[in-house]
Amino acid sequence: MLVVETISRIRRERYVKGKSIKEIARDLKISRNTVRKVLRSNATSFEYERGTQPQPKIGPWRGQLDDLLLANEGKASRERLTLIRVFETLCGLGYDGSYDAVRRYAKTWRQGRGTATAQAYVPLSFAPGEAYQFDWSHEVVLLNGMTVTVKVAHVRLCHSRMLFVRAYPRESQEMVFDAHDRAFAFFKGACTRGIYDNMKTAVETIFVGKDRLYNRRFLQMCGHYLVEPVACTPASGWEKGQVENQVGLVRERFFTPRLRFKAYEELNAWLLDQCITYAKAHRHPEDREQTIWQRFEAERPSLVPYAGRFDGFHAVPASISKTCLVRFDTNKYSVVASAVGRPVEIRAYADRIELRQDGRIVGEHSRCFGRDQTIYDPWHYVPVLARKPGALRNGAPFKDWVLPASLARVRRKLAAVDDGDRQMVEILTAVLSDGLPAVEAACAEALREGVHSAAVILNILARRREAAAPITIMTPDALRLRHAPVADCARYDSLRRVV
Template structure:
């Protein structure tokens, strides 16, 4: 109270009665007595906080809290998200009553607040340190609820963040995430702090000594940054990114967002990282994160070349020209059947390598029991077994252009049509990269004639690919001598030749 000093002075020094003091200051007698007993200003604490605007929404808020309590912790809405939901329902009050209601409800439900620990404030030079971590989130991909892994990067000086999502947490994902982050930051920090991830650390020794994964060290040597692993169970050593995980979950993944696929999701995450960089810097007043990031870009190490972040393993090709990777099968050219090839896995591609050359490349599939085939890999087998064309799985999935598909269906109904269509495919393969396009044009021309036969298609392909004849010369060059005497025929020479023949 502002009048404590005046009340005590008027009563103890001037000798005024309690009633007179209360009347002049418009205070009750009990209030004056409390002031006379207090030597310091009392802290007023209201026992019951009225919430008139929240009253009509308490049942709705309680229902939401009960529903969220049955979800995994990371999917529960925070008080801020519940407040925003109530605003959408028409709530006109402030955030404070909602926060207090949520806090009291959690206490009544037996959820005690987490005890706080004391920490030392940290300061990082520009361009020196970045922190890395994974988080486990839920999104709707093509209408299906899926659990995903999100890689988090945070530059410790500017607080600039980068996020990228993957179906799982594997070493090739770690390598790809770093390449994307360094491209996004347009530079590499000198140190990056990690948990003791199995994809990063192979063994933990005493203190800070670690045995890092060899493939991960290869990437670190490529970009010239120093990897640093935290002490086990000491997340505060990279507290910025730990807080970022919780904030991003609240800002971006609550409620559950929806996307068509990972490309759409990662494009949205990159856009949101740019938007969040416009927030005020938590320590440098008057500056945004984007402003500090502009300052931090200069001391970052330059990216001279992007690291090819693949993980390699050797596998034997099966008798059906397939290798099995992560419960899915991928085709290999037929000449490599029952031989060993190197399988290079990246976040989105699978490359099959042998003899220092790429034999095949496929888009990586993250389902199960999927068959990913290139029909051209099986063409040499069709030379010996043309009957496999009808029921071969690689050819049933083949998305051929419409003219080729129509001609194929017509030819397969003819006698020995399997072998005839295989000859067309062999001809297309011999033409290289333009072979399928040439076959499509030839099939289209054949359909226009109305007579469908493999011989006609072959003839059209040869006409389309035959060498261009040299143009006829209509005038002679100026340096060629000309004849001034006309050549006259001498038929008597033939008579002499006939006579020579009869004599001999």
Template structure:
């Protein structure tokens, strides 16, 4: 194919009177090509093939049409990739290339469209008022935490008017993570918009009906009511309805997560991400208000946001049975609870960073949340009532291995030494923590050790003495108290009571 410069030269030389034969000789072209360049309108020299030959696909065209028709009828998730269709044809003897199959499938799809305007990706630009709405979405990113590769779930929030972004990484994409992301996001933005735009994620939407009708999750609605937000769900497979946050996912992936991030912990990663969100807002120009940065538009939008009075108590509650060893199984790990809850049903409130175990209205355990698997997390104080009856378990009991005791108790443990008798004495002091409190027990231990006495009896005696009520203070008597009518001694008055016979 001739380049534009050659076509222009041919037309210019021919207009100057140069013969076609001479032009062809000088430019080393055929006279047919020169004539075609001269006759082409306005220098256009494009070639359009009217009929596409199919030397390889021809014998397999009917089979390929069948595969494409069946594939189009499948659900979007179940459709075969074009590489797979090419492989199926090769199994049946097809020797053509993948590009030939791909080009044919594209022409096949174009030919099936009734209207050339169908399926055209055209959208209507949206405009939002300050404080009107935000958009929320998730993405999955690959990072390295403590030297190990990890795929984290990243929550994305975006203010629709100012385009301010908030990003936070989590190990799960569960409902408690959604609640935590909203609380942190609204605190980061400095307020709450009036409306939230979501896709049909299971943690928010229970049922999807025709049109915009949705049944939202009960706990999700409670959160929306707490922040006074109106939740809005997009149409299925209609990402353009929240196009800002969809574009944010791609932008943040390229600018924040590539190359792969490496941090010692998830907390360090999230601290860095929050700082990057602020830096990005200060550097990025607003897409519509070119004279402002995103940070400046964000400052202008902040007064229009609703005030965030308090974060939502964002937990996901489930019921669990406590084993005889005072353990519950939750999220592929085991956690200890207070001994009084053994063999009973408890409610576990899972937060993004901790779990709280309740027996009725009483909290019987609280632990930092772990996201690995097959780990057992003990709190030795949960087993104190059991240890009081079985002091021998102090030596080999799993909850007490590597127990990081408070300083005074650790010092007493060393003074008492080892052995069954030492264990019993130490357990007697430990059990006093349940009734007197840890501070009082440590103070009694320090008092006894300062007196060079490492005895459980002395320590318990000190605690008992401190539990006794203070002595009652005697009343102060005023020495110079004077009576208005002083008494007069008169024994004859008794005789009048006894009668006349007594007097005689």
């Protein structure tokens, strides 16, 4: 094969020095036909392409290799096999050729496949405040020393390209509500249109074209923020390409190398800082004179004003066990003892669980995402202790119960008394009527005087209670005296004379 240097020298020898073809062939030690080919073609380079690549080893296995490559291409990016794994699979079927042959064939196969499936797209442009895009991704982090796959919510303003990212344990509907609220609170507004894929927490039924049956609670959220939801065509990620690209960008810049945090709160605070830092440091792709943050600040006045927090919960009915526990999502949560015997409504938020009965809250806990955990509030069981004071010593809700300092000290002192459990229950019961600060202050006063019995503490509470206001009798106007009576002691003298 002729190299560029040889071709250049042939042309110089002929056209500059005027040598004959025979002289050039003798000096460069190449054939005269080669010299004639270069001079007649007037080309400065030659490339050789083999018309047909012989594949003596791959030939009999071409069908199986095509099937393996096609099946691998159809998998999600995280589940695809490397080419060496495809080679090993083919060897398991009986192939005895080299890996290089498989690699060359796969390269040609991908090039042909790409040519056959390549598509063209129209670039999109959005007005300020017109639309945002929403999507989820899965990332791996270390939380409190454990490897955890977190679900990351992505929101992106289509005009300014401003991004918002927040991590959650689940992709459930209450997490969707919380992600939207925090994003709109950060943006200080929402767009008139929201672009989504057909996630089950938003879309219940897909009809022909763009018609969708949206989830009722999801529509409530959109109505609260004045957003019109738009769902993409199934398997058409390019319709929300901005947020799809954001997923890869965030994974590369934020989650690589693997992040290490103690809790979700720390992780999300760090992610928000990274979003702001990235926006302030990078230029807008369409306006290179401005950063993304500057374009975002200019877009803010065009956003729909933030409407406040949407009460985004997922509600399910539940029954209460005799041990004052309600089961939800593989975990148990306690309720007040007075609620036992009637059903409750569980309102699951992104970060807490709220238990309601007849419109009143009978229990509220931080949400637990483990399995088979029981979350107690010991104060829920205090009314039961009035009938069963012995349960204070071994009751599960009271294990490792952290009380205020004075109450804890009284409890330790009463533990050495025969009826200490009963006395402690009387003190705890007083909290339900007088409040924890008042009982804590009464315990502190009793301890300063060197006593710790329930009788003394309850007596201090009674003395500290405010006296009830006197009852005032209001006299109707019809019975009100028009002339006040005049005091006259002489009337008694007249009565004495009559006697």
